[in-house]
Each structure stands twice: as structure tokens, then as C-alpha cells.
Amino acid sequence: MSPETITVDYLIIGAGATGMAFADALVGESDHTMAVVDRNHAPGGHWTLSYPFVRLHGPSNVYGVHSRAMPSDSIGASLASRNEILDYYDRIMRDVLLASGRVTYLPMHDVAGAGDGPPGTARATSLVNGATTEIIVRKRVVDASYVNVTVPAMKRPGYTVGDGVQVVPVNQLVELGGVPERFTVVGAGKTGLDACLWLLSQGVDPDRIRWIAPRDAWLVNRSHEGAVSQFRELTYLHGHDSADAAIGALEELGLVLRRDPSVTPGAFRCATVSSTELDRLRGIENVVRLGRVRRMDSTGVHLEGGSITTPPGTVYVDCSADGLTQKPTRPVFAENVITLQPLLPCLVAPSAAVVGKLESLDLDDVARNALAPPAQNPRTARDLLSFYGTRMERLHRWSGSPELFDWLRGSRLSAGLFDLQEMTDPDNRATAAALAAHLDDVLKRDDVTV
Ligand SMILES: Cc1cc2nc3c(=O)[nH]c(=O)nc-3n(C[C@H](O)[C@H](O)[C@H](O)COP(=O)(O)OP(=O)(O)OC[C@H]3O[C@@H](n4cnc5c(N)ncnc54)[C@H](O)[C@@H]3O)c2cc1C
The missing domain is CATH 3.50.50.60 (FAD/NAD(P)-binding domain)
Incomplete structure (x- = not known):
């Protein structure tokens, strides 16, 4: 039997949190077509396989997609459960992506040979009946599987x-x-x-x-995540010139425990x-x-x-699987491929939505990559400083792009970028940049003693 062939602008490999956030942003901001392909039977990525009592551990308002709120969408202690998360992604798939009439969803399919030459042709094979679908990709393949979460x-x-x-x-x-x-x-x-x-x-x-x-491990204090006061609190770090001292200051501020x-x-x-x-x-x-x-x-x-x-x-x-892998970073936007990676450490959903928005803007890839430098997920205590420093740096960088900044300010996902609103003030922008540079300097010249 000859394979079915479909032609789309984008092929998105992976319907996890990143693939869904990217697709949602691009569907909302463009009239492009796309195929979303995933090995799993339902959207949601690793959440489909996680333990039954898992919940989000960060606030729901920095998770999910741009267009729709998550259940328990607040800074409070009510965190979305696994069932709520899976139901949310199912609704996004049906009510937003498929309802647009521009998305083809192929669950239980494995993709191979993606991104080979312009325009790329990829093959999705059903894991149930073995049938193949040839996917002709007019614009780009979006790799939403690169970060590779393991549960x-x-x-x-x-x-x-x-x-x-x-x-x-x-x-x-x-x-x-x-x-x-x-x-x-x-x-x-x-x-x-x-x-x-x-x-x-x-x-x-x-x-x-x-x-x-x-x-x-240092633990993030949930009551501060997504709160609006972090930018001002973090200026306290200016007075701390070693990594130990800066980490101590984060603890004093109650940001980490x-x-x-x-x-x-x-x-x-x-x-x-x-x-x-x-x-x-x-x-x-x-x-x-x-x-x-x-x-x-x-x-x-x-x-x-x-x-x-x-x-x-x-x-x-x-409980020994590594749910937060570190992969070598690569440019997010390349000729035929977009590789979704965190732009903000650990905040994969807002990061993927930003990439979707950038793809919809009339920019070249040099400009897009300048707004989307990938960040590493943290591993050691020192990485606490880049965790906060990168957020400050991105606040400064993204508030310098009017189109992106306006969109972010209107996005429910921007709670992860606390104090975005404050970046309309040039003095605050300068402070954010100085803070990011300070933390970068501290990291370069100092080793934390553990
Ligand atoms: C237990 C746990 C809890 C977490 N809680 C939070 C939280 O509260 N807040 C937060 O911000 N982050 C959290 N994280 C971090 C996590 O990185 C993100 O939540 C996010 O779900 C990762 O999404 P992803 O799309 O990158 O990866 P995944 O969820 O792994 O999705 C990738 C998808 O790609 C598919 N795929 C891969 N290769 C192919 C292929 N060749 N063909 C077809 N399909 C393919 C896979 O089937 C999978 O569905 C948590 C992580 C874990 C493990």
C-alpha cells in the first residue's frame, strides 16, 4: 500500500508541553498549517506516563499554552494534577489546534528522516498498524523532542x-x-x-x-515563584560579590530553601x-x-x-530518573529546523511559546536567534545564579523588541517573567541588565564552596 502524503508548512515532532506551546502560539499568530506527530496516544508528553499523584510543582500560571488558562491558574498552592494537565492538553489539541482547521494530529506515530533537505520530507509511521504517512514540509521541522525528558x-x-x-x-x-x-x-x-x-x-x-x-539540592520557594516582587528583591544581590554570598542572599530573601x-x-x-x-x-x-x-x-x-x-x-x-536533562545548546532557528530548548532555565512552556511567536514575526533568523538564546537547565548550586541572572537578562532583551514585548505582556505565560511590566521604565531595564551582568561576573570569577 503506498503511503498517504500530506503537505504542511511545519512538522512538529512531539506533543509535549513544548510542542503544544509552540503550536498554539503559531496557530494563533499566523495562518500556517502544521502536523503535530507524537509516539504517545495523547498530547502532554511525559505527563501521559507520570505517576498518578504527580502535580505541577511550579504555579500553573507559568505552564501550558498562551491561548488558554490552566486549571488552578494562580500563584497559590492549588497546583494542577496529572488528570487536569492531560485534560487541558486534550482540550488544547481539540478546541484550539484541530478546531483551527490547519493542524493535522498524528498520535501513536514515530517520525524518522525529518529535516532532510529543503523542502524536507519526513515519514511518520504508525506504532499501531505500521502504515506510513509522508509529510512534505514547506517551511520547517520543529524538534520538540530535543530536551528529552525521562520519567x-x-x-x-x-x-x-x-x-x-x-x-x-x-x-x-x-x-x-x-x-x-x-x-x-x-x-x-x-x-x-x-x-x-x-x-x-x-x-x-x-x-x-x-x-x-x-x-x-536547593529548592525553589513556591510562594515566591510567579510573584511580582522578585525583580526588586533581586537587586539585593548587587551587594554580594561571591557566589557563596549571592546564594546566601537568595536564601536570606526566602527565594530558595x-x-x-x-x-x-x-x-x-x-x-x-x-x-x-x-x-x-x-x-x-x-x-x-x-x-x-x-x-x-x-x-x-x-x-x-x-x-x-x-x-x-x-x-x-x-525515583532515580533524570527529569531535567542537560543537552548541548544549539541555535533555536536554523535553515529548515527549529529546535525547541529552554530560553529561561526550567520554564519550557513560556520558552516554546516565545519561539512560536518569533517564528510568526517578519524577522530573519539572525534577528530571531538574537532574541532566543537557549539556556541550560541547572544542575549545581552555582546554577542558581544563572537561573536568576538569565531571567533578568531575558527581561532586558525581550523588552527591547516592541512586538515581542507587547505580546508577552498580554500573555498569561508571562507570569514566569515577573516584573515584565516594570520593563517599560528604562531605569528598570538598565537595572535588570546590570543585575544579569553582575551575576555573570560573579560566576566567572568565583567558585562556590560546597
Ligand atoms: C515529573 C515532572 C514534573 C515536572 N513539573 C514541572 C512543572 O511543574 N513546571 C515546569 O515548568 N516544568 C516541569 N517539569 C519539567 C518538564 O521539562 C516540562 O514539564 C515539560 O513537560 C517537558 O516537555 P517537553 O515537550 O520538552 O518534553 P516531553 O514531555 O518529553 O515531550 C516530548 C514528546 O515528544 C515525543 N517524541 C519524541 N521523539 C519522537 C519521535 N521521533 N516521533 C514522534 N514523537 C516523538 C514523545 O513521545 C513526547 O510525547 C517537570 C518534569 C517532570 C519529569
Whole structure:
């Protein structure tokens, strides 16, 4: 059977948060056609595979797409649940993208050979019946899969597990079919925090939980994220000339938190908590800081820094997947391809929407790339400074482009760029640029001591 052929202006590979935010912005700002292709059965990317009790950890008002509010769209503690997120993306797909009459959606399809030569031709193959669709791309292929999010359901643990040891991926925590005597949570990222908080919310005594946390991480204080006062608060960093001092100032301002007051965190992965959640987490006293797990067997857990014995009846909860990968950055706009990457560390949804808006503007790629330098997601404590510095730098950069700035000010997603409104004042723009340059200087000449 010969393949069906469709011709579109854009082929978007991936219907996760980034592909959806890009498509929504471009559909709203242009009359272009597009095909959105994804291996999954529904839009939403990794959320379709995440554990059932996952919620957004940042405020909903910096997530989703430009055109429609998310459920619980506020700065408050009411964070969208997995079901709400999936329902939201389903509605965006049906009511915005497909309703435009300009979008073809191919779920359960894998794309190969995209972006090969102008005009590109790609082949999408159904993962269900094997049929192929040839996609002729008049303008560009949009790679919304480059950042490559991994959640525990997508991979096996990176350590060896001996016979008789019960390790469950975090998704299975809701269906254990028995009451374990003890839990050991492996991993201290967003998923590990969620697993511990969920167990505590189910009434598990903190003494029955052991937490393997290879590195302590700085945590973003949720009550400050998306709040309007950060720009002014951050000017306090001007008086701090070393990375240690600047990180200390962020803590003094209450922007970032640490779980254990006696341990200086060496990591920063954008995990976000409220102070109530933090208090609950502090109730877990059995925290193992011996590096990564190498092997688990009937004698116990063997980690990089030593071994620990395990009481019988322990269930291990694997939360060790890296949900925030660091990929080498590349220009967002290239001749036939757009590669979606964070323009603001960790804020992938507003970043992809900005790229969609830029694509709709009458600019060349040099000008577009000048407005869209990609940013790395953070890893170490030092990256706290580029996390805040990049936001300041983008405030300055984007407020210098009237068309982009006007659109952003009208966008629900701009809450991630707190104080955007303040950038109409040239003095505030200069302060934002100076702050970004200051943090950059601090990073260049100083090493944080951890
Ligand atoms: C548990 C968890 C919670 C998070 N919470 C937040 C939060 O609260 N706020 C926040 O800002 N960020 C959060 N993040 C960060 C995360 O990066 C973003 O939420 C975002 O969902 C990532 O979207 P994405 O589109 O880049 O990737 P994905 O969700 O991975 O989507 C990529 C899609 O591309 C598809 N695909 C890949 N290759 C192909 C191919 N060849 N053919 C067809 N399809 C393909 C995949 O099937 C997938 O659906 C969280 C991350 C995790 C893991």
C-alpha cells in the first residue's frame, strides 16, 4: 500500500508541553498549517506516563499554552494534577489546534528522516498498524523532542537489583497490594520529594521512611515563584560579590530553601516546594547521603560511599530518573529546523511559546536567534545564579523588541517573567541588565564552596 502524503508548512515532532506551546502560539499568530506527530496516544508528553499523584510543582500560571488558562491558574498552592494537565492538553489539541482547521494530529506515530533537505520530507509511521504517512514540509521541522525528558516509567533503574529485593517504580506506589513495613525512597529530585510527600500524606509514619539522597539540592520557594516582587528583591544581590554570598542572599530573601539547615546543598534542579511541604519532609530523619546506589541485594544497599543494611519488609521506591536533562545548546532557528530548548532555565512552556511567536514575526533568523538564546537547565548550586541572572537578562532583551514585548505582556505565560511590566521604565531595564551582568561576573570569577 503506498503511503498517504500530506503537505504542511511545519512538522512538529512531539506533543509535549513544548510542542503544544509552540503550536498554539503559531496557530494563533499566523495562518500556517502544521502536523503535530507524537509516539504517545495523547498530547502532554511525559505527563501521559507520570505517576498518578504527580502535580505541577511550579504555579500553573507559568505552564501550558498562551491561548488558554490552566486549571488552578494562580500563584497559590492549588497546583494542577496529572488528570487536569492531560485534560487541558486534550482540550488544547481539540478546541484550539484541530478546531483551527490547519493542524493535522498524528498520535501513536514515530517520525524518522525529518529535516532532510529543503523542502524536507519526513515519514511518520504508525506504532499501531505500521502504515506510513509522508509529510512534505514547506517551511520547517520543529524538534520538540530535543530536551528529552525521562520519567521513571520510561527506564529501568541504573543500579543492579538482586533476587528477592522489591523495587517498584514510583508509578506502582498506588498499587502495592499489601502494606510494607518500611519504604526506602531512592532519589531526591522532584519525583523523590513527591514520593516522600505522598507517603506522608497517606499517614505513613516518617520513621518508616528512609530516603536515599545522593546530593542535597536547593529548592525553589513556591510562594515566591510567579510573584511580582522578585525583580526588586533581586537587586539585593548587587551587594554580594561571591557566589557563596549571592546564594546566601537568595536564601536570606526566602527565594530558595534547603531541606536540612545543617547541610549546604551542592545541587539545584529547579525542584519547587512550599514551606508546609518542607516542614513535612523534615520529619523524615533517616536520610542516606552516601552517593548514588550501585547495587541492592539481600544484604542491603551498596552505594558509591559505602553500604547500609536493610530491615526485612522494605519496599524500594525508584525515583532515580533524570527529569531535567542537560543537552548541548544549539541555535533555536536554523535553515529548515527549529529546535525547541529552554530560553529561561526550567520554564519550557513560556520558552516554546516565545519561539512560536518569533517564528510568526517578519524577522530573519539572525534577528530571531538574537532574541532566543537557549539556556541550560541547572544542575549545581552555582546554577542558581544563572537561573536568576538569565531571567533578568531575558527581561532586558525581550523588552527591547516592541512586538515581542507587547505580546508577552498580554500573555498569561508571562507570569514566569515577573516584573515584565516594570520593563517599560528604562531605569528598570538598565537595572535588570546590570543585575544579569553582575551575576555573570560573579560566576566567572568565583567558585562556590560546597
Ligand atoms: C515529573 C515532572 C514534573 C515536572 N513539573 C514541572 C512543572 O511543574 N513546571 C515546569 O515548568 N516544568 C516541569 N517539569 C519539567 C518538564 O521539562 C516540562 O514539564 C515539560 O513537560 C517537558 O516537555 P517537553 O515537550 O520538552 O518534553 P516531553 O514531555 O518529553 O515531550 C516530548 C514528546 O515528544 C515525543 N517524541 C519524541 N521523539 C519522537 C519521535 N521521533 N516521533 C514522534 N514523537 C516523538 C514523545 O513521545 C513526547 O510525547 C517537570 C518534569 C517532570 C519529569
